[in-house]
Amino acid sequence: MNLAVDQDRIVAEIEALARISDAEPPAVTRIVFTPTDQEARAWLRARCLEAGLEVRQDAIGNMFALWTGADETAAPVATGSHIDAIPNAGKYDGVVGVLGGLEAIRTLQRTGFRPTRAIELILFTSEEPTRFGIGCLGSRMLCGTLTVEAARGLTDTSAQTLEQVRQKANIHGDLESVRLDPGHYSAFVELHIEQGPLLEHSHLPLGIVESIAAPASYQLIAEGAGGHAGGVLMAGRNDALCAAAEIILTVEQAALSSGSSDTVATVGICDVFPGAVNSIPSRVRLTLDVRDTDLPRRERVMQIIQDKSHDVSDKRGVSVQFHIVNADAPAICSSIVTEALVRSCGKHNLPFQKMVSRAYHDSLFMSRIAPTGMLFIPCRNGYSHRPDEFASPEDIACGTLVLAETLRELSR
Ligand code: GLV
Ligand code: MN
Ligand code: MN
Secondary structure, three states: OOOOOOHHHHHHHHHHHHOOOOOOOOOEEEOOOOHHHHHHHHHHHHHHHHOOOEEEEOOOOOEEEEEOOOOOOOOOEEEEEOOOEEEEEOOOOOHHHHHHHHHHHHHHHHOOOOOOOOEEEEEOOOOOOOOOOOOOHHHHHHHOOOOHHHHHOOEOOOOOEHHHHHHHOOOOOOHHHOOOOOOOOOEEEEEEEOOOOHHHHOOOOEEEEEEEOEEEEEEEEEEOEOEEOOOOOHHHOEOHHHHHHHHHHHHHHHHHOOOOOOOEEEEEEEEEEOOOOOEEOOEEEEEEEEEEOOHHHHHHHHHHHHHHHHHHHHHHOOEEEEEEEEEOOOEEOOHHHHHHHHHHHHHOOOOEEEEEEOOOOHHHHHOOOOOEEEEEEOOHHHOOOOOOOOOOHHHHHHHHHHHHHHHHHHOO
């Protein structure tokens, strides 16, 4: 049976969701469990109910929309992504995988197809680390990588605990119940924009992901001595920001000299205390995001960063402490899913290339409990995490078509 994706509808839905945002358009900001995020979730829930799906939510706020299958004993196949968006982001990151997943289900429904295995759409909670400092909160808990105890210890940017935030967001239930057993799903497949320029450069509409690079993140606290910006002479200072500045350049240098362009390292947050014009910075908090396709190489780079930071610390009399937020292994996608994706592309005569995901995704964690794969579509100039992020309606429809075909095969 021919599959016909409703391109106009999915584009209109992406636009509608983008309007539920805390930023001026075209930027999108949707931080997990804010009233805006809650409104977006309610909007999505209504779209899922319209499609006849059974909707439930777990104790961390992951939302599941189930299209029941003919065989209720068979493990479902799942698809999905996230709709939370970092400050000043675009419309497509995560959203294409959620609304594309929904439209893939509707596309199959329109043909009269009835899956044998149920097909479940998942909206993962807080793929972005903005609020709790750690990415993929929902999928980490689903697969047990983040323990309930560690989750309870999380605090948000205004020092509220996860429990407090959950209560305010009206999300209840026992966090212990979030974890799913391996085998709960027969397969998981996530559609996403590439967030890099490779597909655009090769003029291809689709990428089939074979592996996902390993992310790690750290908090670094540098503590020196404050004082009067006029009164304290330069020679006697222990300026925490000057130490942090040297460390930031060390981070860049360590990544550049790893021997591979697959190593990337970023300092994305620098909080300066007390943050006054005429006061010497006494404390600085940096966040460090280090990633690589090769785990030992990432660890080596991290070691260099730590060693050099301790040199800076000694030289400047500024103490430096590292706290690991997460240090994850890479994921290898399952041939069960990648081969189904290849066959689906072939069936529709759509060219693709195999690739690595340098960004992390909920798939990184779903791969721990289910055969997992990802499908990428191009985004203009490779831009993502910025307001001018853009994926063309044609590419979105093309990705949705291949997703639908893949779900059809995997659910039989
Ligand atoms: C996900 O948003 C990432 O930072 O890779
Ligand atoms: Mn993102
Ligand atoms: Mn994403």
